[in-house]
Amino acid sequence: MFDWIKAAIMGVVEGITEFLPISSTGHLIVTSDLLKFTGSDTFEIVIQLGGVLAVLVFYFRDILKQAQGLTTSREVRRFWASIIVAVLPAVTLAFFFKDQIQKYLFNSTTVAISLIVGGIVLWIIESLPRRETTRETTEITFTQALIVGLAQICSLIPGVSRSASTIMGGMLSGMSRSAATGFSFYLSIPVLGGASLYSLVKDLEHLGNAGAGNIMIGLLVSFATSLLAIGWLLKFISKHNFKGFAIYRIVAGVVILVLAATGVISHTRA
Numbered sequence: 001m002f003d004w005i006k007a008a009i010m011g012v013v014e015g016i017t018e019f020l021p022i023s024s025t026g027h028l029i030v031t032s033d034l035l036k037f038t039g040s041d042t043f044e045i046v047i048q049l050g051g052v053l054a055v056l057v058f059y060f061r062d063i064l065k066q067a068q069g070l071t072t073s074r075e076v077r078r079f080w081a082s083i084i085v086a087v088l089p090a091v092t093l094a095f096f097f098k099d100q101i102q103k104y105l106f107n108s109t110t111v112a113i114s115l116i117v118g119g120i121v122l123w124i125i126e127s128l129p130r131r132e133t134t135r136e137t138t139e140i141t142f143t144q145a146l147i148v149g150l151a152q153i154c155s156l157i158p159g160v161s162r163s164a165s166t167i168m169g170g171m172l173s174g175m176s177r178s179a180a181t182g183f184s185f186y187l188s189i190p191v192l193g194g195a196s197l198y199s200l201v202k203d204l205e206h207l208g209n210a211g212a213g214n215i216m217i218g219l220l221v222s223f224a225t226s227l228l229a230i231g232w233l234l235k236f237i238s239k240h241n242f243k244g245f246a247i248y249r250i251v252a253g254v255v256i257l258v259l260a261a262t263g264v265i266s267h268t269r270a
Helices: 004-018 024-035 041-046 049-058 060-070 074-105 108-127 143-154 162-172 177-202 204-209 212-237 243-259
Strands: none
Touching: 004 024, 004 041, 004 212, 024 041, 024 108, 024 143, 024 162, 041 177, 041 212, 049 108, 049 177, 049 212, 060 074, 074 143, 074 177, 108 243, 143 162, 143 177, 162 177, 177 212
16 A cells, blocks of 8 residues: 555544544554554654644634734633643643653553543543533633643543543533533644644654655645544534443454454554
């Protein structure tokens, strides 16, 4: 299979899984193993920029309106301050432990276990009685933002899912399902954008391993599929809960364990 086709498949996987609570990193690890895709780890991080661009396009009018009111609206300033509060915990830990996390946790076994455990947790949280105190993203408090930020730390483990941890953290803090999901989308802008740009600069000399053309294909495909995934998820959660994703995670985790046990995919990442 040509590398550009593999890059496109990786872009599709990234775009679909980045904003659904099923772990994009975990799916990319397993997919790259199945495809024998030899691109650098930076490839998988850089194509996340497609998801960031999708969020910017999807929320363009709202973001433009907020930018215009940044100096005059206390509500807008408080909202973006809450984004900063939610970003700091995971970003701080990632800065100090990124290499260790990639060395010891980026493997199919970790992904499988994280998917299964995360699926169980997702089901439990959705089954708990909840009192929704916040229905709009602009009404999120700093306490709620901090809870989301602390929950996001779990997503440093591949297979947990940034989307799942932030949405579930938001729901546990009193946000409605739609408010927690919207906040998770906005949170992806500095988190994914920052991680992608940092990796791009830090690993610039190794990008040739993946090929500039492959990276561009992966990024563009990721953008297109992310845009579709964002719109679909917002419509889906208006009528459904996340229990279907919990079931998917558990099944996917079991399948990955079986594939690893039978040698179809490796336990550890080369």
